[in-house]
Amino acid sequence: MERTETPADLAPWVEYHWTLAWDLPEHTAYPSAVIPHPACNLTVEHGAARAAAGGEVVLVTGVTTRRFEVEVTGSGWVHGVKLRPGGLVALTGADARAWVDRTAPAAELLPRGVLDVLAGLAPGTPAADATKVAAAAVRPLVPETVDPAHNRLLHLVEAMLGDRTLLRVDDVAERHGLSRRALERLFARYVGVGPKWVLARYRMHDVVTVLDSGYDGSMADLAAAHGWYDQAHFARDFTALVGVPPSSYRRA
Incomplete structure (x- = not known):
């Protein structure tokens, strides 16, 4: 690769x-x-x-x-x-x-x-x-003219990826002066999935990176730090995307 x-x-x-x-x-x-x-x-x-x-x-x-x-x-x-x-x-x-x-x-x-x-x-x-x-x-x-809506999307995605304090869609909308509905329309048009899904995927990548670095704290704390307030929900999401439960991933 x-x-x-x-x-x-x-x-x-x-x-x-x-x-x-x-x-x-x-x-x-x-x-x-x-x-x-x-x-x-x-x-x-x-x-x-x-x-x-x-x-x-x-x-x-x-x-x-x-x-x-x-x-x-x-x-x-x-x-x-x-x-x-x-x-x-x-x-x-x-x-x-x-x-x-x-x-x-x-x-x-x-x-x-x-x-x-x-x-x-x-x-x-x-x-x-x-x-x-x-x-x-x-x-x-490549289009002859810049698409301002796509540029706005890229700016939003960059913020979602780089600012780990953004854990909820409403946080993103408020930070960038958009209504939640406007944010959802933009993502549906250009990405095909909603901003909630995008945030969850980025935070899941963060979780995997933390585990790879040797995290030894509780899974409940790890989940809460990355936007999951229900540990069972976090475990289901992690298993669906990574293939094994978070505790098994850490042991491996």
């Missing part, structure tokens, strides 16, 4: 690029799971053999509300463009809600010229070279 930075001119829409390559012995499977982010991915996949691909290699995966799981076998190579929250909508005009928990051929959204460039990426292409090609393919999608 290798990450590469996106060119500066694409940064308002693309967060980074990632390249994944694998080569496993016969009869060996590797389960891979990722805690979801409120973002879409544009991928070129060789060897992943996902049923949703329909034989195509260029795919779009919308915001995933569940833990993203895939079983890796054989050999393969994937180059991905991780878009910023709302990036898919800002670049293509897509309905974000129609892509939640969905992977489909990118031909549903992207013009043929973009698809042809991406489909030309061959397995084994060095990550830096693949990033240059993918960036060149995405660049024609």
